[in-house]
Amino acid sequence: METLRIKHRDFEVLDTLSESSFLLERKGKKYFARKYTPKTQEGYELTYSVRRLSTSGVKIPKLYWIDDKAGYIVNEYLEGQLVSDYLSEKDLEEKHYENLYKTAYFARMSNLTLEYDPENWMIVNNELVYLSPMTIRYQKEKDLVDRYLRLWFNTKELAKYLAEKGKNYDKSRLKDDFSTNKEIVLMTCKYYR
Numbered sequence: 001m002e003t004l005r006i007k008h009r010d011f012e013v014l015d016t017l018s019e020s021s022f023l024l025e026r027k028g029k030k031y032f033a034r035k036y037t038p039k040t041q042e043g044y045e046l047t048y049s050v051r052r053l054s055t056s057g058v059k060i061p062k063l064y065w066i067d068d069k070a071g072y073i074v075n076e077y078l079e080g081q082l083v084s085d086y087l088s089e090k091d092l093e094e095k096h097y098e099n100l101y102k103t104a105y106f107a108r109m110s111n112l113t114l115e116y117d118p119e120n121w122m123i124v125n126n127e128l129v130y131l132s133p134m135t136i137r138y139q140k141e142k143d144l145v146d147r148y149l150r151l152w153f154n155t156k157e158l159a160k161y162l163a164e165k166g167k168n169y170d171k172s173r174l175k176d177d178f179s180t181n182k183e184i185v186l187m188t189c190k191y192y193r
Helices: 041-054 083-089 094-109 144-151 156-164 177-191
Strands: 003-006 009-018 021-026 029-035 063-067 072-076 121-124 127-130
Touching: 003 072, 009 029, 041 063, 041 072, 083 121, 083 156, 094 127, 094 144, 094 177, 144 156, 144 177
Parallel strands: none
Antiparallel strands: 003 009, 009 021, 021 029, 029 072, 063 072, 121 127
């Protein structure tokens, strides 16, 4: 079996998830590793984003090691359901929306813009976890409420988004526009800070 040496630790490669991401194991514990090219602008931006996210209050997989010499970032391996898969089956619960708005607030206070595409989020132990390692400086036009919120509710935009991703969606779940807009406004008023 293939092994990787990261930060003076040997990891067994269980699965190659993509060209630059791996499922690893060490001492019976699973880890997720991402390969990047060190000493490049892209590598610097990636490690900067990961370090900022780990101290921002945004719930992400726990950061264990960043190996700047070998070019690996090692995080906790989480098992859960992608939000896009969850939304294709049923609506989010109110506690998920509360968690989403709280996360958006933490990101904004840390001067970060997250990618609010539901493919970049996972539900683990009934909590939302942000999976994407990349962030940019906060931009209001890319904020959750201004751009992505309709992808998190039972809307025509969600139905179109899920169809583009090749996921099943029962269109009978759609409500009329008035009811949907009312639900979005009420959740925003209740939890947006």
